[in-house]
Amino acid sequence: MTSDFFKYQAQTTPHPLAMEISHANGSYIYDTRHKAYLDFVAGVSACPLGHNHPKVINAIKEQLDKYLHVMVYGEYIQKPAVELTKLLAKNLPDPLEKTYLTNSGTEAIEGALKLAKRATGRSQIIAAHKAYHGNTMGSMSVMGFEERKQAYRPLLPDVQFITFNNEIDLEHITTKTACVILETIQGGAGFIEPKEGYLEKVRHRCDVVGALLILDEIQPGIGRTGKLFGFEHYNCIPDILVTGKGLGGGMPIGAFTASTKLMDLLQDNPKLGHITTFGGHPVIAASALATLQEITKSNLMHQALEKETLFRKLLVHPLIKEIRGKGLMLAIITFSEKVTNTLILKCQEEGLILFWLLFEPKAVRITPPLTISNEEITKGCDLIIKVLNTIQK
Secondary structure: OHHHHHHHOOOOOOOOOOOOEEEEEEOEEEEOOOOEEEEOOHHHHOOOOOEOOHHHHHHHHHHHOOOOOOOOOOOOOOHHHHHHHHHHHHOOOOOOOEEEEEOOHHHHHHHHHHHHHHHHOOOEEEEEOOOOOOOOHHHHHOOOOHHHHHHHOOOOOOEEEEOOOOHHHHHHOOOOEEEEEEEOOEOOOOOEOOOOOHHHHHHHHHHHHOOEEEEEOOOOOOOOOOOOOHHHHOOOOOOEEEEEHHHHOOOOOEEEEEOHHHHHHHHOOOOOOOOOOOOOOHHHHHHHHHHHHHHHHOOHHHHHHHHHHHHHHHOOOOOEEEEEEEOOEEEEEEOOHHHHHHHHHHHHHHOEEOEEOOOOOOEEEEOOOOOOOHHHHHHHHHHHHHHHOOOOO
């Protein structure tokens, strides 16, 4: 199977981890040699209820017996999609009330950017240095990391970059600006939180000049930070909210949400302002609905903050410079790229899954399922400390 993997399936890096998966359950992934791996990554924040959660699996199986894809998005009334968007609206502040379901987070970003241009009649987009919003052409245009996109230019014109948490840069947001797009917590940059009311200040500046604010919650959203959406920590409500990853409960999904007034602009002048064949797929919507129901009805969000405290208590070591992030969106920052690489690879050998971040080479991702137990956290952290003790600075 390994040789076929490299021969027939396109790769994204020269050296993928290439672990062959047998099955997964709860907080564990198992390879074909029957070795168990404690999962501190959750599919890069995409499996908030862990693996094979019974409520998610049952929802998928029930929908499978009814129907799969029946019509392109938005034409037929399909209960899973309607119930999912209704539950999102119920748990979001005004005016975020209408949701467009897509196939992925990056497609939702594309739709959000289009909606902002359509609503304002402006072309300029303001994004952040070291931002990551996906890898399609529009999303890549607002990626603040030139090394990853220079080979694919030309991209969208009229995109300007500001520095996250730099209040002085807000003067670049003007009456020419269609939208400002930011991650609520910068992911690829190293899990950078907004500080000193930064998002409130961005919100105010957008209001003054008539620009829209898009917040990308593809990673922080769906309970990971201790609230359903990260922006709830920072007193800032966006005009357009983008989510994905964890919303699907392990299935591929994206979504962007706005007011009815804004979202209805995609219906006409021109018609089909955004269109997708498989967005809102009934099986995926059923999975997402079950996931969202479990997270909003349970105590998992409150527990995420308690589990953050446990991680911070246990992960103390001379090779750990700091721990960034909120809730169960955490990043260990070591003193060197070498330490980070060695830690991730040795932990996998020992049966613990860690992973990298996109743009911060000293960061180690810790984004486990929200359902992870304190005992599992302790077991994994003990292993991290054990491995660090074997590494030279």
